Amino acid sequence: MLRAIYRALWWVVAPLAVLRLLIRSRRERGYREHIGERFGYAPARVLEDDAPLIWVHAVSVGETRAAEPLITALMKARPDARVLLTHMTPSGRATGAQLFGDRVQRCYLPYDLPHAVRRFLRTWRPSLGIVMETEVWPTLIDECRAADVPLVLTNARMSARSFKRAARFGAAAREVFGGFSRVLAQSPSDAERLTALGARNVAVLGNMKFDMATPPELVARGRAWREAIGARPVWVAASTREGEEALVLDAFAALAAPQALLILVPRHPQRFDEVAALVERRGLRCMRRSEWGGAALAAAAATHVADAPLPRDVTVLLGDSMGELGAYYAASDVAFIGGSLLPLGGQNLIEACAVGVPVLIGPHVFNFTQATLDAVAAGAAVQVADPSDLARVLGELFADKARRVAMGAAASAFAARHRGATQRTLDVLLTLLPQDGGVQA
Structure with missing residues (x-):
């Protein structure tokens, strides 16, 4: 009965979902492109041959970056296979294009309508489906099972909050989660919750985000920026x-370091103008990363010479560029990880740790509970309660270089200690692919 209601609701929701895409496209044009793909219609160019197709679904930017080491390893282990990368957001799709170019095919995952999912599966004929972290679509799972497509939930996490919501559906939830061929969990607590929800063949393999390496050229770019910023x-x-951002600016105003520079990096590109306007309303001099340095700064990054200094009266540098988060971390003395001052679940702190930056994070981290607890226990991170607490801890760290250095070293060691989940995941996935014609790792 619940399944029938769910599928019927999608017939109501689908037109509203398209309307929402059009509304969102007013701020980010990509939402009005490729709408047919969201109903299972193929993109303009689909390669058709007998090679196995590995389909990886990464909903947005974070999941796409987390999937990069795994996709690269899969392509190396099975050069005979093709890879399809699906997303739900334009920013995720753009990230996939930036990371892989033409080496993979890409499209949007269809809405969870039976005819749309069937059309998608008939078009692409995947040999293996891999979904990242928390993507659970009941119809997609059912149709993959009916089409005999192994579907694996990788880097899987299940927060206590999400578990309570899913558990309310009882047997219906157990049937959905039981539809995955394998579930590869980040931590024992994730595995326990997923098993309680009916998942089969559950294994704890760790968090693949620890295997995300910041490119050396990004680190060099950040170091050059730091030189150009100066001693503050x-x-x-x-x-x-x-x-x-308003709460972050409250903390900045209360910070006992009047010459400090805040690098403010909103998660969603369509909000850059809004955040810039907010900073200016606070009476702060804001400069966008896209306006700073140009060719001179690029030369500085290459030569490690700071010949494009940041004006001293700039107090907020707005990070309005894509793919440079690692450089922003490398340019900073301390990193605060957003999504955590409000009840939004937090964001990934691992990349900052891997660069060797002391990490601060707010109280709301239910999407990254285990990583946060482990980082705090390792001395790599400090959890703050609110904006005033953030200002206090920042002030303490700015005043105590030895503590910053120790935290940075602990962060690097913490990130290094937890690597290896990608290889363990790869070993499992290769057993599910057709063997003929392939080159095993």
């Missing part, structure tokens, strides 16, 4: 969400 204290507020 620098902190980055990364991946901030709507309503959170």
Whole structure:
């Protein structure tokens, strides 16, 4: 009965979903493109041959970046196979294009309508489906099972909050989660919750985000920026969400470091103008990363010479570029991870740790509970309660270089210690692919 209601609701929701795409496209044009793909219609160019097709679904930017080491390893282990990368957001799709170019095919995942999902599966004929982290679509799971497509939930996480919501559906939830061929969980607590929801063949393999390596050229770019900024204290507020930038600016105003520079990096590109206007309303001099340095700064990044200094009266540098988060971390003395001052679940702190930056994170981290607890226990991170607490801890760290250095070293060691999940995941996935014609790792 619940399944029938769910499918019927999608017939109501689908037109509204298209309307929402058009509304969102007013701020981010990509939402009005490729709408047919969201109903299972193929993109203009689909390669058709007998090679196995590995389909990886990564909903947005974070999942796409987390999937990069795995996709690269799959292509190396099975050069005979093709890869399809699906997304739900234009920013995720753009990230996939940036990371892989023409080496993979890409399209949007269809809405969870039976005819749309069947059309998608008939078009692409995947040999294996891989969904990242938390993507659970009941109809998609049912149709993959009916089409005999192994579907694996990888890097899987299940927060206590999400578990309580899913558990309310009882047997219906167990049937949905039981439809995955394998579930590869990040932590024992994730595995326990997923098993309680009916998942079969569950294994704990760790978090693949620890295997995301910041390219050396990004680190060099950040170091050059740091030289160009000068001797003043620098902190980055990364991946901030709507309503959170005001709280970050409250903390900045209370910070006992009047010469400090804040690098403010909103998570969603369509909000850059909105955040810039907010900063200016606070009476702060804001410069966008896209306006700073140009060719001179690029030369500085290449030569490690800071010949494009940031004006001293700039107090907020707006990170309005894509794919440079690692450089923003490398340019900073301390990193605050957004999505955590409001009840939004937090964002990934691992990339900052891997660069060797002391990490601060707010109280709301239910999407990254285990990573946060482990980072705090390792001395790599400090959890703050609110904006005033954020200002206090920032001030303490700016005043104590030895503590910053120790936290940075602990962060690097923490990130290194937890690597290896990608290889363990790869070993499982290769057993599910057709063997003839392939080259095993």
